[in-house]
Amino acid sequence: MSTRTLIAALACTAAFQAPIAHAADDPGALIACGTTEADRVTSREEALARSQSWLDARVPYSQQACYRNEHGSYRTDCSGYVSMAWGLTHSRTTTTLREVAAEIPRADLRPGDALTTSYHAALFVRWADDAKSEPVVREQTGPDGAAPVERKWTAQTANAYTPLRYYRVTGD
Structure with a gap:
């Protein structure tokens, strides 16, 4: 992982990292800003459109702010x-996103x-290469005040991450 990627990733470290057994105990719910009644059924196109809305608005990064x-x-x-893009009931943490998603093969x-x-955590957009080793992602990453970005990751960076699929995504 490059120094730049490591700094950006560390800037996104959630305030609460301990695994949580139940979603009701998720600290993300305490700093969720607002909630919806239930996790949405969200199409892939909707997830990308929702994520684009923050890119367009240049929403500034903060672990304490809401948008x-x-x-x-x-x-x-x-x-x-990622919680917003998927339409979750509240803002989850990097650890508790796994409670609403399943690990999938990278390919x-x-x-x-x-x-x-x-x-x-970053939202997958597409592959930048035919070998499916360099993903294009959208991510909200620090330092505080930085806007979300869409960028290509190197294979080395991508290999440090686990692929997840939201359990209520449609369009497969």
Whole structure:
């Protein structure tokens, strides 16, 4: 992992990293800003459109701030960004995103899936190469005040992340 990628990833480290047994105990719910009644059934196209809304608005990164638009109110860090794109009830943490998603093989990544570690999460957009080794992602990453970006990751960076698929995504 490059120094730049490591710094950006560490900037997205959620305030609470301990694994949580139940979603009701998820600390993300305490700093969720607002909630919806239930996790949405979200198409891949909707997830990308929702994520684009934060790119267009240049929503500034913060683990303590919330941003509200037509998609709801979510914490403006990396896991809040993925939570918003997926239409979750509240902003999850990088650890608790796994409670609403399943690990998938890297080669099966499709638009709207996520790449996660215990300290960072990004939304998968597409492959930049035919070998399916360099993903294009959208991510909300620090330092505080930085806007979300769409960028290509190197294969080395991507290999440090676990691919996840939201359990209520449609369009497969």
